[in-house]
Amino acid sequence: MxxxxxxxxxxxxxxxxxxxxxxxxxxxxxxxxxxxxxxxxxxxxxxxxxxxxxxxxxxxxxxxxxxxxxxxxxxxxxxxxxxxxxxxxxxxxxxxxxxxxxxxxxxxxxxxxxxxxxxxxxxxxxxxxxxxxxxxxxxxxxxxxxxxxxxxxxxxxxxxxxxxxxxxxxxxxxxxxxxxxxxxxxxxxxxxxxxxEIRKNTPWATMGKTPDRERNIITSLNLDSHVQEEHNIHLQAKYREIEKNETRWETIQCDDAEYILVAYGTSARLSQKAVDIARAKGIKLGLLRPITLFPFPTQPIAELANRVKGILSVEMSAGQMVEDVRLAVGDKVKVAHFGRMGGIIPSPPEIVEALESKLIGG
Amino acid sequence: MTEEILIAGFGGQGVLSMGKILAYSGVMGNKEVSWMPSYGPEMRGGTANVTVIISDERISSPILSSYDTAIILNQQSMDKFEASVKPGGILIYDPNGITRHPSRKDINIYSIDAADEAAKMGMTKVFNMIILGGFLKIKPVVQPEFIHKGLEKSLPARHHNMIPENETAIEKGKDIIKPVFLLN
CATH class of the missing domain: 3.40.50.970 (Thiamin diphosphate (ThDP)-binding fold, Pyr/PP domains)
Known part of the structure; x- marks a missing residue:
């Protein structure tokens, strides 16, 4: 290869x-x-x-x-x-x-x-x-x-x-x-x-019944509510396991930060530039970038909330992820949202201005 | 070193491909690069622009609102982007079709008669390479050997016979770019 x-x-x-x-x-x-x-x-x-x-x-x-x-x-x-x-x-x-x-x-x-x-x-x-x-x-x-x-x-x-x-x-x-x-x-x-490999690693797969096993059935239908609830409980346990094992995030310049931006995807790239602009102005700003949105990096955001003055969620939306940031932070520090909508990409200086008006001055 | 460049003009002028050759040359020179085009309705309006960043460090935002260098190839782009050059930065433009020339006094301004020169050379397609040459004269962000490799990488193999013409055009651009206004 x-x-x-x-x-x-x-x-x-x-x-x-x-x-x-x-x-x-x-x-x-x-x-x-x-x-x-x-x-x-x-x-x-x-x-x-x-x-x-x-x-x-x-x-x-x-x-x-x-x-x-x-x-x-x-x-x-x-x-x-x-x-x-x-x-x-x-x-x-x-x-x-x-x-x-x-x-x-x-x-x-x-x-x-x-x-x-x-x-x-x-x-x-x-x-x-x-x-x-x-x-x-x-x-x-x-x-x-x-x-x-x-x-x-x-x-x-x-x-x-x-x-x-x-x-x-x-x-x-x-x-x-x-x-x-x-x-x-x-x-x-x-x-x-x-x-x-499929037969060995995914024994549930429907690829033709062999004499050594029962028929595999793939369905999402369970007419018996008790069976359905068992299935729901199993799914929820799986999601908790995913939360435990698969939460991924990155922190950029958070060690000495007094304020934190939380942003993912394109907004995280813009926010990285905003961190540089803010630091050049003497504002100790850091960025937490969720890499997985489910599971959400609740724990690292909660820990940062113990030692920063404010958190700005930067999203190209009316404010959706900010709800998860608020759940993580509780009332420890002020959490604000900044975003543009409709396909408009905010500029990095705009993000810094929002930080100054919503958190530092606000 | 980080160089944040905007190239803006009409669709069909080779704006995006010039950006791609520059970015690929950066890759060949072991730099970090990003190439962010305008797409969708912006392009359908007849204008095309691309932001190219070449850096020794990890690139933060591929989308910018101000630039070290703006290369401006039509009047619409001049109207939109003259103000976006960072103070102390560089504006390069082809005066062909420009009715309102740049007037800022806090940036370095160069002009390059690339459209005329391409017509004289009888190869209008190398217009964008003349511009690229002019830019590289002022800002040698990538070495010539890497430009050659960048051309090889970004042009399909069936057009590799055109590489010498492109390189001639780059050299021509270096010769004909001239200052219009320089900061002390």
């Missing part, structure tokens, strides 16, 4: 290439800006010639997510990608997949809403992504890349987490992360699962 390669790629392309290299078996999607490069890249790359991976343009988002449901039922590494309006269409399927406890990877390149909205970058799907999205008590594991490198790295990570917990993993991106090019180091190709 090839050595690690350095390339200049768009985030969407890096994710697509990394998915091939992660040993994905199938991609099912329907085009929508600003993530169409994912399928475009896969179609051009013809991964069926490289690894046997299938790439299929479905007739709709609903069809695509149900193809994922089918592929995942067979123990395959399958994925889809879309953007906000398309994600709303997929929610029924995602709820079924979560209920049936199947692994899959979903990319959402968030655009400003509600409705068809705009095609510019936004973070207004945080609630939908982290609190369920479809019906029923379920959670997705949500990864928030903030660079092209992470778009590449999170493809194999997402598949690994999905199979470890038999749970859908959502990668929450946007048009800025998807459209920009950065240097990216690609991992080596890893093989797709063999039939023997």
């Amino acid at each position: 090839s050595m690690k390669e350095l390339r200049l790629m768009k985030g969407n392309e890096a994710f697509a290439e990394a998915a091939i290299r992660a040993g994905a078996d199938g991609y099912f999607g329907y085009p929508i800006t600003p993530q169409s490069e994912v399928m475009e890249y896969l179609m051009a790359e013809k991964p069926h010639e490289r690894t046997g991976m299938i790439v299929l343009q479905a007739e709709s988002e609903v069809a695509a997510i149900n193809m994922v449901y089918g592929g995942a039922s067979c123990g395959k590494r399958v994925m889809t990608s879309s953007s906000s309006p398309g994600m709303s269409l997929k929610q029924e399927g995602i709820s079924y997949i979560a209920g049936a406890e199947l692994p899959c990877v979903i990319l959402n390149a968030v655009r400003g809403g509600p409705g068809l909205g705009t095609i510019q970058p936004s973070q207004s799907d945080y609630f939908q992504s982290t609190k369920g999205g479809g019906h029923g008590d379920y959670r997705l594991i949500v990864l928030a890349p903030s660079s092209v490198q992470e778009m590449a790295d999170f493809a194999p990570l997402a598949f690994d987490l999905a199979f470890k917990y038999r749970n859908p993993v959502l990668i929450l991106s946007d048009g800025a992360i998807g459209q920009m090019m950065e240097k990216v180091e690609l991992q080596e190709q890893r093989p797709r699962f063999t039939e023997e």
Whole structure:
């Protein structure tokens, strides 16, 4: 296999290439800006010639997510990608997949809403992504890349987490992360699962009954409420386990910080620059960047709240993640929100001004 | 070293590809780089711009509101971005089609007749490489050897026979860029 390669790629392309290299078996999607490069890249790359991976343009988002449901039922590494309006269409399927406890990877390149909205970058799907999205008590594991490198790295990570917990993993991106090019180091190709591996590692997969076991049934339907509640209790225990094991975050210049920004994805990149600007003005500012949005880094934020004067949640939304920041902080220090909406990207100096007016002066 | 560059002009002038060649050259020179294009409705309005950052350090925000250097290739972009050059920074523009010339007195301003020169050379397609050459003369952020590798990496193989013309255009740009207003 090839050595690690350095390339200049768009985030969407890096994710697509990394998915091939992660040993994905199938991609099912329907085009929508600003993530169409994912399928475009896969179609051009013809991964069926490289690894046997299938790439299929479905007739709709609903069809695509149900193809994922089918592929995942067979123990395959399958994925889809879309953007906000398309994600709303997929929610029924995602709820079924979560209920049936199947692994899959979903990319959402968030655009400003509600409705068809705009095609510019936004973070207004945080609630939908982290609190369920479809019906029923379920959670997705949500990864928030903030660079092209992470778009590449999170493809194999997402598949690994999905199979470890038999749970859908959502990668929450946007048009800025998807459209920009950065240097990216690609991992080596890893093989797709063999039939023997699927039978051994995912014994629940529906791939033809063998005489040594009962029939495998994949369903999210339990008409007996007691059975359904048992299943709910099991799911909740799994989510607590995920919270215990998989919470990921990064801190930047937090050691001596008097104020903290909390921001993910594109906002985290803007906020990193805001930290530099603030420090040049003598404000001791740090950044906590959640890498997983579910599970949310509640504990590290709670600990920072013990020793800072204020926390600003920076999001390209009306203020969604700020609710989780407030739950983590309680009444220890003031928590404020700053964000732009509708596809407008705030400038780093704007973030510093918001910090000064809402927390330092306020 | 961190150089934050804006390139702005019409769609079709090679704004995005010039940015890509510059960014790829940075990668070849072992720098950190980012390339952030305008996309969607902005592009459909006929203007195209790209922010390129080349740095020795991890790049914080790929999206900026002020720049060390702005390379401006049409009047709309001049109107929009002249004010975005950091004080003490650099504005490079092609006067072709410019009706209101830049007037700031707190930045260094250079002009480059790249459209005229490309027409004289009989190769309008290398317009953006003449501009790139002019920029590299003023700000040699990447070494010429890496520009060559950047061209190889960013041009499809079927266009590699065009690399010498592109390099000639870069050299031409270095020759013809001229100061309009310089800070002391």
